[in-house]
Amino acid sequence: xxxxxxxxxxxxESKPLEKWQEAYDSDxxxxxxxxxxxxxxxxxxxxxxxxxxxxxxxxxxTYFAIDTRYWGQGFGSDALKTILNTFLEDQGVxxxxxxxxPDNCRAIGCxxxxxxxEAGRVWRGEGKERHEMLRMKWERESLKI
Numbered sequence: 001x002x003x004x005x006x007x008x009x010x011x012x013e014s015k016p017l018e019k020w021q022e023a024y025d026s027d028x029x030x031x032x033x034x035x036x037x038x039x040x041x042x043x044x045x046x047x048x049x050x051x052x053x054x055x056x057x058x059x060x061x062t063y064f065a066i067d068t069r070y071w072g073q074g075f076g077s078d079a080l081k082t083i084l085n086t087f088l089e090d091q092g093v094x095x096x097x098x099x100x101x102p103d104n105c106r107a108i109g110c111x112x113x114x115x116x117x118e119a120g121r122v123w124r125g126e127g128k129e130r131h132e133m134l135r136m137k138w139e140r141e142s143l144k145i
Contacts, residue, residue, distance in 0.1 A: 032087065036066060036079045044070045047079060049088065057094040064098070064107070076110045084114065084138065094140040099124070099133040111136050 036045035045066035052059040061083075066076050088096060099122065100107050119137035123130060 033063075034079070034083060034087075036075055038070070038075070044075060045079070047083060049083065052091055052093060054092055057092055059088060059091070059093045059096050061096055061098040071106060076107075077113050080110065080114045084140075089140070096138040097135060099135050102132055102134045108134065108136075111138075114138065 031048055031050045033046055033048045035043050036047065037043055045064075047064040048062045050060045050062045061080075064076070064080070066079075084096065096116075097119070098111065098116070100111070102121070116136040116138045119135045122133050122135055124133050125131055
């Protein structure tokens with residue numbers, strides 16, 4: 001998944017799926033990472049859940065990406081709805097947050113389709129690396145199936 005468009009959206013060099021798994025397993029330990037497969041079991045993307053807080057029933061989604069060759073085919077929204085309706089429900093999570101770049105229209109469309117709503121804007125990074133992020137929020141009753 002080294003496509004230039006994916007690198008632009010992620011704002012960093014893309015890595016093979018296995019390298020992401022290694023890097024974030026070491027950084028985030030027990031944060032679940034889900035690999036997204038086609039019906040023929042080809043891995044085409046990933047999604048990581050981070051910061052599950054059972055006291056507040058909240059969690060964060062991070063590093064959600066689909067191989068550009070599979071964009072527009074419903075894999076992203078299907079995967080996200082599945083995670084929201086199975087794993088996160090089993091964990092007692094009722095609110096999910098994420099941040100994305102405001103110009104990532106394709107991802108924003110997927111999030112809106114899955115019931116996320118805009119929840120404000122935040123600034124991340126420092127100096128020349130400082131950038132605006134769109135924060136989005138999902139609540140269990142807002143999921144459209």
